[in-house]
Structure formats: structure tokens, C-alpha cells
Amino acid sequence: MYKQHQFFKAADDRRGQASFCPNCGQAVAATDEFCPNCGFKLHATTDQPSPSVNTAQSTTSSTRKVRQQPQRHMPTWGWGLIAVIVVILIGGYLYGQNYYQPLNQLDRDLTALKTGKGLAKQVTSTDPSLKITNDSVKPMVTYFKNNRKSLASLASSLKSRSATNDYGIQFVKTGKDWLFFDKYQLQVTSVYATLATNHRNVALSVNGKHVATSNKATYEHKIGPYVPGSYTLTAKGTVSGHQITNKGTYYLRANGQTYDLDLRTISFTVNGTPNTTVYINGENEGTINSSGTLALNDIPWSNRMMLTGKYKAGSQTLTAKQTNVSDAEGQDVDLKFAGVMSKDTASDYLNGIFTAVSSYTSTGDLSDASDYDDRTLDDYFVNGTDNTDYKELVQMAKGYYDNDDVLDVTYEPTVLSTVPAAKQQSQITYDVKYDFTNSEDERIQVFRYTATVEKTGGHYKIVKITPAQKIRSYTKSDDSDD
DSSP states (O other): OOOOOOOOHHHHHOOOOEOTTTTTTEEEEOOBOOOOOOOOOOOHHHTTTTHHHHHHHHHHHHHHHHTTTOOOOOHHHHHHHHHHHHHHHHHHHHHHHHHHHHHHHHHHHHHHHHTTTHHHHHHHOOOTTSSTTTTTTTTHHHHHHHHHHHHHHHHHHHHHTOOOOOSSEEEEEEEETTTTTTEEEEEEOEEEEEEHHHHHHEEEETTTTTEOOOSSSSSEEEEEEEEEEEEEEEEEEEEEEEEEEEEEEEEOOOOEEEEEEEOEEEEEEEETTTOEEEEEEEEEEEEOOOTOOOOOOOOEEOOOEEEEEEEEEEEEEEEEOOOOOTTOOEEEEOOTTTTTOOOOHHHHHHHHHHHHHHHHHHHHGGOBOTTTTBGGGGGGBBTTOOOHHHHHHHHOHHHHHOOOOOOEEEEEEEEEEEEETTTEEEEEEEEEEEEOHHHHHHHHEEEEEEEEEETTTEEEEEEEEEEEEEEEEEEETTTTOO
């Protein structure tokens, strides 16, 4: 009933001498390569373990291979890449620490303030109504370009972390850059101001942009917000048939300021060097006449009326010092050039020279040639005793002293005019009245000179004197001219 199973030795079992095919059970010789019955390849099979054992061993071996796989190591280039990234990160951090130091940021902000390049990115405000753009910061750049001392003052204030300054600008921390570094910017005051004028139909503008037109005699208009800086405020209108403009440049920096743009006129007289062209706020107002005056009538008024003048001296054009004449109604205003003598100063100067000449004429001793303040005659001349005109003056005085027919000589200088000659130089035109006393009569001679004088080391000194021009000559006894 039950089929009897036969069990055969495996072909690779070397414990007996007989071997059998593992496929069909046919007896085989040890030297057979294939089973003579079924053709099974004996040696390939004999090298294989039995199916049951082989399966278990295979599973166990496979499991062991998975568990005992060696760890995969990172290639050398990978470690190199990581090292490069670490170096870059550390270097970038160190660079950022230096780049974002507050003083370094401030230096960059000040450079932008000076040049205007990239300034809008460096400026902030707490007023959301104030839009920071390249155009809105231009007035600030304009002011500091034209006022380098103010820029230096602002820089000093910001570097010392002063809480206030005169420019409406602070250096403040405003956030972070790259998550790690403190960011600082120039925080500006948001400027709101009021423009006021005193006539109807007056057009008001800021930097050439119309902002309002007055509709009553006393009119005010609020403007802003603006970045602190230089702004040209203008009011234009007609008063008594005259077109009048009140125009001025102002540094707007504080809130609540009112700027007076009233339209009115002013009259005054300018005194100065003949032939000087007079300007007010850059506008030509006329030329000073030969008497040294120029009457200005009904000039449009503003609270900043800068008076100056230009004088042609040879190939040079000299410019007089600026004077604000907004409060000069009905007054005389002197127009002065740097280093140029006034007539009064020139008169005192010449009196000093001829006091020294008179002393030398009287004693014949050159050591006596000094004025009342003990300033010696040679000190009045450029190059002192080597000056040609000094030598001629000394020779003249010594000649009068040596002339026995001359009992006494007096000198009386009179200044006719002083004009600019060059930078720090004046030309003094003057007459000298020579009064000679001799045994018979008193003889008078008048000669005219022009001396070029320059200011050196706080003193005026003569550079040269033109040859004398005889004006008149007469004797006092009969008072008749020659």
C-alpha cells in the first residue's frame, strides 16, 4: 500500500566505493563526468550541497553578507569640498564682521553723502510719508557738496555718537544683514515747513516745483515732508506794476519753521571802487560811478540779499566780499575787496610814511626815519632797503637836508582813491603837497603818484610807485602858479 522510498548515497560521498547519480540513482563510477543513464552532469552537481542543506546555508550566508557589509567611506574630494565650504564660511563671517563694523558703515554713508552715489539705500526715516528716493535725497547731497566744513562737522558729530546735531541726521541701528550683522543707516528728520507771503496771486515753489498760489494778502502754505538739505524757495508776483521775485536758498532741517517770502522793495546806496559792477544774488544791478557810489532804488527785497561786486584789474577779475543787505533800507553800504585798503586806512598809511621821511629830512640821520609808532621807513616797502622806490625816497629826503637853500620842508599826502590791483593788493592814487621854505619865499609843489600796496603778514607794504606827475607849483608869497 505504501510505496517504499529508496535512499541512495550522494555521488560525492566518498565513504563507500560505489557512487550513484543524484538525479536518477543509477550507479556511476567515480571517473564518470555524466550519468550514463540520464546524462546528469555529475561533478557540477557533486560540488553542490544537498537541496535542503544548500537552501539553509544559502539563506544563512546571504543574511550574514547583508549584516557584515563594510561601511562606505566618503571620497577624498568630498572632504576637500567640505573644507573649502568651511573656509569660505569662516572667511565670509570674518569679512562681514569687519565690513559691518559701525564706523566702517558710517564711512561708507559719509562717502555716499558726499558723492550722492547709492545714498538713497543708506537713508531711512521714521516718517512713512517721507519717501526716500534718489531724487528726494538730492537736496541733502547738494548742501554737503557746497559746504565741506558742514560735512566734516556732521561726521565728527556722528562718530562721537552725539544725540543731536545741526543737520537733522542721525546714525542708527535699523536691523540685521545676513542674519548675523547689525545694519546701520542715516536716519533723517522728516521736515515740514511753512511758506509765508504778503500779496495775492503770488506763486510759491520749492526747487522750481510749484506748490501753491496765494489767495489773500496774508498767506501761509505748509510744505513737506522733505529730507533735510538745500532748497530754493521762490515767491513770484506783481507788486505796484513791478514783477518781483523773492528767491533764496535755505537749509531745511527742522520742523515748524516759517520761511518769509514777502514781496517788497528796498533802496540803498553802494559805496566802492569806481567801475565796479554790482550784483545782488547774482543779478547785475549797475556800475559804481567815478564818484565811488551807486544808488539802488526799489530793488526787489528778500531776507537774503547777497551784495557783491566784480572789478577788472588788468587781466584779473576780482570779486568783492559778500554782504547781506536785506536790512540796508536807506543806508550806505561799503563794498570791500579782500586785502584792499579803505581810503581812511590808506590816509593813515601815507601819513606814517611821510612822517618818517620828514624826520630824516630834518636830521639827515636815517635811523630817525620812523613814524610815531616807531615803524621804520624801510618796513613800509616790500624787500625793505632793497626796494627801488624806497631808495629814491631816501635820496630825495637826503637831498633836501643837504641843500643849504632849503630851510624847511613839509609833506602833506592826500588820498584820492584806492582800487583793487590784484589779489591782496591795492592801488592808492594820492597827491603830495611839498611846502619848501627858503630865505626868500615859500614854494609849493603838488605831485601825483600811484602806489601798489600788498598785504603781507598783517602789514601793508609798497610794491612799487609810479613816476611822479606834476599837478601844480606856485610860490606862497605871490600865490601865483608857474
